[in-house]
Amino acid sequence: MSDMKPSPDTTTLLTALADVLEERLGADPGASYVAKLHHKGLDAILKKVGEEATETVMAAKDGDPRQIVYETADLWFHTLVLLAHCGLRPEDVLEELGRRFGLSGIDEKAARKG
Numbered sequence: 225m226s227d228m229k230p231s232p233d234t235t236t237l238l239t240a241l242a243d244v245l246e247e248r249l250g251a252d253p254g255a256s257y258v259a260k261l262h263h264k265g266l267d268a269i270l271k272k273v274g275e276e277a278t279e280t281v282m283a284a285k286d287g288d289p290r291q292i293v294y295e296t297a298d299l300w301f302h303t304l305v306l307l308a309h310c311g312l313r314p315e316d317v318l319e320e321l322g323r324r325f326g327l328s329g330i331d332e333k334a335a336r337k338g
């Protein structure tokens with residue numbers, strides 16, 4: 225399978241990667257890691273997200289910056305597969321983060337509690 229290599233711009237990369245992950249929903253599970261995960265289903269994807277979250281925690285505890293970046297990339301990647309599997313896009317998450325931007329977590333919690 226030939227996917228065009230996206231520019232390193234963050235939003236472009238996320239959008240291009242999400243397009244590929246979405247396209248893999250209908251692809252041959254024998255020819256693609258992502259298609260195989262989609263084919264295995266939600267529980268298999270959730271298992272990978274859980275594993276990668278644990279590996280990220282362990283990397284942070286070890287304190288090796290390169291390993292933290294590597295494991296976080298695995299975690300982000302598998303959450304992007306999860307989003308695609310659920311019919312969602314990284315743009316949906318970015319929109320929510322944008323909505324929260326500049327709103328203090330302390331103020332937000334206080335507003336929620338009335």
Ligand SMILES: N=c1c2ncn([C@@H]3O[C@H](COP(=O)(O)OP(=O)(O)OP(=O)(O)O)[C@@H](O)[C@H]3O)c2ncn1[C@@H]1O[C@H](COP(=O)(O)O)[C@@H](O)[C@H]1O
Pocket residue numbers: 225227241244248255256257258259297298301
């Ligand atoms: N960014 C990634 C990416 N990051 C990690 N991985 C894969 O995620 C898996 C991580 O799982 P582990 O570290 O647990 O390694 P593993 O033991 O091989 O995995 P399991 O057998 O337990 O599932 C590895 O197989 C990695 O190769 C990725 N696979 C694909 N992508 C992107 O997704 C695109 C589509 O991939 P395919 O669907 O495989 O063509 C690629 O072009 C990339 O852009």
